[in-house]
Amino acid sequence: MCLAVTSCLLAGCTVGPKYRAPTANTPAAYKELTPADYKDTDGWKVAQPKDDAHRGKWWEFFGDPQLNALEEKVDVSNQNIAAAAASFLAARALVKEARSQYFPRVTTNPAITVQRPSATMSSGKGGGSTSSSTSTFADYSLLFDATWQPDLFGRIRNTVRSAAYGAQASAADLANTRLIIQADVAVDYFQLRGEDALKQLLDSTVDDFQQSLALTKALYETGIESDEAVAQAETQLEATKAQDAALGVQRAQFEHAIAMLTGQPASTFSIPIEPLSSTPPAIPIGVPSQLLERRPDIATAERLVAQANAQIGIARAAYFPTVTLSAAAGLESTSIASWFTWPSRFFSVGPAAAETIFDAGLRRATVDQFRAQYDETVANYRQTVLIAFQQVEDNLASLRILSVEIQHQNMAIKSAERSLALAQNRYKLGIDPYLNVLTAQTALLSNQETAVNLRIQQMTASGGLIEALGGGWKASDLPSPAQLMSKVP
Numbered sequence: 050m051c052l053a054v055t056s057c058l059l060a061g062c063t064v065g066p067k068y069r070a071p072t073a074n075t076p077a078a079y080k081e082l083t084p085a086d087y088k089d090t091d092g093w094k095v096a097q098p099k100d101d102a103h104r105g106k107w108w109e110f111f112g113d114p115q116l117n118a119l120e121e122k123v124d125v126s127n128q129n130i131a132a133a134a135a136s137f138l139a140a141r142a143l144v145k146e147a148r149s150q151y152f153p154r155v156t157t158n159p160a161i162t163v164q165r166p167s168a169t170m171s172s173g174k175g176g177g178s179t180s181s182s183t184s185t186f187a188d189y190s191l192l193f194d195a196t197w198q199p200d201l202f203g204r205i206r207n208t209v210r211s212a213a214y215g216a217q218a219s220a221a222d223l224a225n226t227r228l229i230i231q232a233d234v235a236v237d238y239f240q241l242r243g244e245d246a247l248k249q250l251l252d253s254t255v256d257d258f259q260q261s262l263a264l265t266k267a268l269y270e271t272g273i274e275s276d277e278a279v280a281q282a283e284t285q286l287e288a289t290k291a292q293d294a295a296l297g298v299q300r301a302q303f304e305h306a307i308a309m310l311t312g313q314p315a316s317t318f319s320i321p322i323e324p325l326s327s328t329p330p331a332i333p334i335g336v337p338s339q340l341l342e343r344r345p346d347i348a349t350a351e352r353l354v355a356q357a358n359a360q361i362g363i364a365r366a367a368y369f370p371t372v373t374l375s376a377a378a379g380l381e382s383t384s385i386a387s388w389f390t391w392p393s394r395f396f397s398v399g400p401a402a403a404e405t406i407f408d409a410g411l412r413r414a415t416v417d418q419f420r421a422q423y424d425e426t427v428a429n430y431r432q433t434v435l436i437a438f439q440q441v442e443d444n445l446a447s448l449r450i451l452s453v454e455i456q457h458q459n460m461a462i463k464s465a466e467r468s469l470a471l472a473q474n475r476y477k478l479g480i481d482p483y484l485n486v487l488t489a490q491t492a493l494l495s496n497q498e499t500a501v502n503l504r505i506q507q508m509t510a511s512g513g514l515i516e517a518l519g520g521g522w523k524a525s526d527l528p529s530p531a532q533l534m535s536k537v538p
Contacts, residue, residue: 063202063203063206063207063362064202064203064362064365064366064368064369065203065207065358065359065361065362065363065365065366066358066361066362068355068358068359070351070354070355071351071354071427071430071431073341073430073431073434074431074434075337075338075340075341075434075438076337076438077336077337078336078337079334079337079441079442079445080442081442081443081445081446081449082334082445082446082448082449086449087331089449089452089453090448090449090452091328091329091448091451091452091455091507093329093331093448105520105521105522106120106521107231107515107520107521108120108231108235110330110332110515111235111327111330111508111511112327112330113238113327115238115320115323116234116235116238116327119234119238119307119311120231120234120235122311122312122313123227123230123231123234123310123311123312124227125312126311126312126313127230127310127311127312128312129226129230130223130226130227130230133219133222133223133226133227134223136219136222136223137216137219137220137222137223139219140212140215140216140218140219140220141216141219141528141533143212143215143216144209144212144213144216144530144533144534145534146212147205147208147209147211147212148209148212148534150198150200150205150208150209151200151205151209152197153195153196153197153374154195154196154197155193155194155195156193156194156195157191157192157193157194158190158192158194159190159191159192160188160189160190160192161187161188161189161190162187162188162190163185163186163187163188164185164186164187164188165184165185165186186383187383187384187385188381188382188383189380189381189382189383189384189385189388190379190380190381191379191380191381191388192377192378192379192381193377193378193379194375194376194377195375195376195377196373196374196375196376197373197374198371198372198373198374199372199374201369201372202366202369203362203366204362204363204366204367206362207359207360207362207363207366208359208363209530210355210356210359210362210530211356211359211360211363213530213533213534214352214353214355214356214359215352215353215356216528216533217348217352217527217528217533218348218349218352218353218356220527220528221345221346221348221349221352221527222345222349224345224348224522224526225344225345225346225349228345228516228519228520228522229516230310231516231520232512232513232515232516232520233306233310234307234310234311235509235512235515236509236512236513237303237306237307237310238303238307238320239325239327239505239508239509239512240299240303240505240509241300241303241304241307241320242323242324242325242326242327242508243325243501243502243504243505243508244296244299244300244303245300245322245323245324245325246324246325246501246504246505247296247498247501247502248293248296248300248322248324249324250494250497250498250501251289251292251293251296251494252293254289254293254490254494254497255286255289255290255293257490258282258285258286258289258490259286261282261285261286261486261490262279262282262283262286264477265278265279265281265282265483266279266282273479274483278482278483278484281483281484281487282483282487285487285490285491289494304318304319304320305318307320325501325504325505325508327508329448329507329508329510329511330511332511332514332515332518334441334445334514334518335518337438337441340434340437340438340441340518340519341434341524342523342524342525343518343519343521343522343523343524344433344437344517344518344519344522345519345522346433346437347430347433347434347437348524348527349433350426350429350430350433350434351430352527353426353429353430354423354426354427354430356426357419357422357423357425357426358423360419360422360423361416361419361420361423363419364412364415364416364418364419365416367405367412367415368412369404370402370403370404371402371403371404372400372401372402373400373401373402373403374400375397375398375399375400375401376396376397376398376399377396377397377398378394378395378396378397379394379395379396380393380394380395381393381395437517440513440516440517441514441517441518443513443517444510444511444513444514444517445514447506447507447510447513448507448510448511448514451503451506451507451510452507454503455500455503455504455507458496458499458500458503459500461496461499462493462496462497462500465489465492465493465496465497466493468489468492468493469486469489469490469492469493471489472485472486472488472489473486473489
């Protein structure tokens with residue numbers, strides 16, 4: 050019997066449900082972009098093992114030095130990442146706080162107290178009588194207290210596990226925050242480069258329209274053309290100049306957004322003008338089941354499920370008694386000369402147990418509460434998985450469909466260019482009015498702008514797909530419980 054009690058004290062028994070990761074419905078393959086579609090999708094091919102070489106620096110897939118430089122600044126200077134990192138360090142400290150409960154707590158309370166009893170109290174008589182024996186004396190004490198609660202039913206172990214799972218969730222939150230901001234930088238950068246491409250297109254178009262206006266004025270001065278045609282050419286030119294100038298607003302806003310994301314004041318930050326030239330890379334998408342291990346937000350949701358499971362164990366431990374082992378020892382004397390002598394010693398030691406006999410259903414309600422919260426985290430986890438698959442399929446569909454759309458749009462541009470050339474020739478020969486040239490020019494510009502916007506959408510969809518796939522992050526990147534409790538920050 051004594052051996053059994055001792056074994057229970059040393060090893061304890063953990064109450065509460067054993068944790069199993071929740072299941073989630075995962076498809077066998079992605080449907081929106083299969084290897085059969087690669088040949089019709091810009092830049093896509095069957096991914097080779099080496100294509101995973103940029104894990105952690107996924108933006109290098111795009112081969113843009115300016116984008117690389119901006120992304121490198123994010124992890125150093127972005128304040129949202131700094132806040133998430135501080136939150137993780139706080140969660141890690143909670144693990145160490147919980148772990149400290151495994152060990153005894155020892156305190157000391159040295160004191161020197163000078164006392165003089167009341168003369169009236171010491172005499173044992175009332176009414177102001179005095180005693181000549183009353184004197185002042187000092188009490189010298191040095192007390193050490195030690196208390197320890199053995200973890201008999203796993204309350205402390207579940208507390209440590211809960212804190213560790215919470216810290217891992219915080220680490221995954223940090224990774225997710227970093228990924229979102231990196232993706233935002235890439236999207237804003239491609240949008241900015243797209244604005245530069247539109248600017249280049251409109252600058253060129255303004256030059257063409259100025260030449261058309263000069264030709265129309267020359268024909269008007271010779272009496273071949275009317276003043277109406279001149280007015281139409283001037284209207285078209287000025288409207289295009291206004292459209293060209295308006296691009297500066299959005300470019301400035303994208304530039305300011307990138308400055309904020311990279312932790313720099315917008316007033317001192319600038320990016321040189323350079324039209325969009327990047328092409329969508331072939332991104333190794335893997336199989337759907339891998340997504341559960343590659344998305345930090347999924348890892349956060351799963352760790353929160355584990356934490357909620359540990360909380361059930363903590364609540365169930367309240368049904369069992371709490372045993373406390375206490376000991377006190379020290380030295381006490383009325384003389385400093387004999388304070389540290391053997392006869393001045395004193396001690397006390399003994400166990401104590403506490404058990405709630407009646408709580409009107411409080412413990413049961415607490416367990417029910419944490420069970421419901423566990424079910425909530427499971428539902429949130431499965432919803433996070435569904436959203437992840439939706440985001441991947443959305444971006445795969447965008448890349449596949451945009452490739453086809455861009456092909457048709459490029460053909461439309463060639464047709465519009467041919468139509469404009471014919472309209473200009475017929476106008477110069479006096480067969481058609483200038484209105485036909487204006488219509489053809491407007492159609493060509495509209496199709497060219499559409500083509501640039503489609504390229505912007507294609508590049509942002511590529512960045513969105515990498516973000517949806519987790520940016521190369523893996524669940525194995527999470528710190529282990531042992532690493533969370535280590536002294537290295």
